[in-house]
Amino acid sequence: MTQEKRPMKVLLAAPRGFCAGVDRAIQIVEQAITKFGTPVYVRHEIVHNRHVVERLERIGAIFVDELDEAPVDRPVVFSAHGVPKSVPEEARRREMIYIDATCPLVSKVHVEAQRHHAAGMEIVLIGHAGHPEVVGTLGQLPEGAITLVETVGDAEKFEPKDPARIAFATQTTLSVDDTAEIVAVLQRRFPGIAAPHKEDICYATTNRQAAVKTMAEPCDVVLVIGSETSSNSKRLVEVALRAGARKAVLVEDASAVDWSLLETAQTVGVTAGASAPEQLVEDLIAAIGARYDTAVEELRVTDENVVFKLPRLVA
Known part of the structure; x- marks a missing residue:
């Protein structure tokens, strides 16, 4: 006889996961591979997520720390985080084909x-x-x-x-x-200090934090899917704790969850940083469902319809 699963409420924050800038950056690498063939070099992680990086490596991207690690006869993509001016200047000096994926x-x-x-x-x-x-x-x-x-x-x-x-x-x-x-x-x-015309913190960061604030208070544990190197993901953990979650942890994916955290929990919150694929969220929900009798409720604070154009070189 199978043991009956204990009930677990799962609150799913929305928006979550990929933002328009991350989506664009990944598309740039994919399109560069389609247009120029393999390999295409990428300076630094295109976005801060190991799963994204490993998938792009499988289709022909090579990630390097600095430009001088890339040969001059292959295209190079600059990551979504932006680069100092000296980097495109060096690429021009070396007569490289470069594509800037800066958000x-x-x-x-x-x-x-x-x-x-x-x-x-x-x-x-x-x-x-x-x-x-x-x-x-x-x-x-x-x-x-x-x-x-x-x-x-x-x-x-x-x-x-x-x-x-x-x-x-x-x-x-x-x-x-x-x-x-x-x-x-x-x-x-400094009362006269000049402020940005429009707030610099991006819409995706703001929306994901707002969704976590809405979700956190009834949660015994909030699981934030994202990489340790992802600033916006780490901020979601802090926001969840500040908004009333009893515990909040950053997890790379479902395999990284410490299930002992959920032993006494009745409500668990789930969200994902802006560079985390939705598949990781689905895998985590499935992993919770394998252990508990889950009731999943999505809490959506807004819809996002932002899309950024690709650079001409790969459009």
């Missing part, structure tokens, strides 16, 4: 930083040191033109050259609430 919303931050710099402004960038997106944004301008601020404490200590001529920008994948706290400090200290 258009990251490119918007680059353009605004350049515009402020051209106007003689000092720029504060709110972000995480060492993240590829931050490295790319810092690399748009001469060294020293942008000051990186990571915390409220950094914002309190920041001393500009001229308090009347400063502007701020942000990484696109930050915690909306944490960033608001940092911006509040900067605006209190």
